Amino acid sequence: MKFPEAQRRAHEEIDNIVGDSRLPTFDDEEALPFIRAAVKEVLRIRPVTKIGAPHYTTADVVYKDYVIPKNTVVSLCHYAIHYDTKKWDNPNDFDPSRYLDYPLKAGAYAAAADPNERDHFDFGAGRRICPGMHLAENSLFITLASILWLFEIKPPLDQNGVEQELDVSDEAYEEGANTLPKPYEIRFVPINQERVKILQKAWAEAQRDGFHLGNVQVDIEGVVR
Numbered sequence: 001m002k003f004p005e006a007q008r009r010a011h012e013e014i015d016n017i018v019g020d021s022r023l024p025t026f027d028d029e030e031a032l033p034f035i036r037a038a039v040k041e042v043l044r045i046r047p048v049t050k051i052g053a054p055h056y057t058t059a060d061v062v063y064k065d066y067v068i069p070k071n072t073v074v075s076l077c078h079y080a081i082h083y084d085t086k087k088w089d090n091p092n093d094f095d096p097s098r099y100l101d102y103p104l105k106a107g108a109y110a111a112a113a114d115p116n117e118r119d120h121f122d123f124g125a126g127r128r129i130c131p132g133m134h135l136a137e138n139s140l141f142i143t144l145a146s147i148l149w150l151f152e153i154k155p156p157l158d159q160n161g162v163e164q165e166l167d168v169s170d171e172a173y174e175e176g177a178n179t180l181p182k183p184y185e186i187r188f189v190p191i192n193q194e195r196v197k198i199l200q201k202a203w204a205e206a207q208r209d210g211f212h213l214g215n216v217q218v219d220i221e222g223v224v225r
């Protein structure tokens with residue numbers, strides 16, 4: 001919502017590849033490089049943990065001019081790495097296109113010997129790296145693709161129906177080790193009625209199959225087009 005050009009490109013890609021008649025699937029992933037890149041960019045710009053998981057050294061370590069004594073707590077500063085201008089231009093901008101040259105999964109880049117080849121460090125590093133990264137990245141892909149297939153994400157409206165600025169700066173986040181936004185409002189406006197009907201059908205099937213889906217309602221009158 002804050003970076004409408006990125007959202008426009010994502011919608012364009014989904015419209016071309018998926019169309020109106022079905023939800024995105026995992027088989028679409030190769031044909032949706034911008035969405036796949038957007039997942040990596042989400043993880044870069046707002047890493048889920050700010051300082052990763054603390055570890056400690058089991059022996060004295062010398063790294064360049066630094067001596068890190070045995071039993072020192074060390075952790076990755078994800079934000080410092082992800083906003084390093086030596087690697088990323090304009091790191092404050094949400095720009096998925098910076099990842100279009102990274103077509104592989106996080107696991108492939110995590111296996112690289114040179115840390116400079118990593119896509120991002122959201123899942124940590126080393127032998128205790130997140131083993132859930134494959135599930136996490138795939139889940140983010142299908143969730144982001146599905147949300148963008150169905151909705152345009154727009155700013156909140158004030159009482160007079162005027163669009164409001166939404167603060168996404170550091171101030172809009174809770175303090176603490178995780179990147180947790182303070183409560184906020186945005187609007188999810190369905191793209192069109194055809195897609196809403198497909199969602200409603202999928203929803204009914206999931207309920208019939210016994211999934212507990214909560215109480216979400218979609219207003220099919222207020223569609224984008």
Ligand code: HEM
Nearest residue numbers: 048049052053122123124125128129130131132133135136
């Ligand atoms: C976006 C989602 C996720 C993020 C950003 C994330 C991030 C992380 C990070 C930063 C660590 C610490 C790595 C380190 O010590 O350097 C970690 C550890 C771990 N994660 Fe995840 N994780 C995610 C999802 C998952 C999922 C879905 C699972 C399980 C299905 C999972 C299971 C684990 C486990 C078991 C560890 C501990 C590994 C160990 O200490 O050997 N994570 N994760």
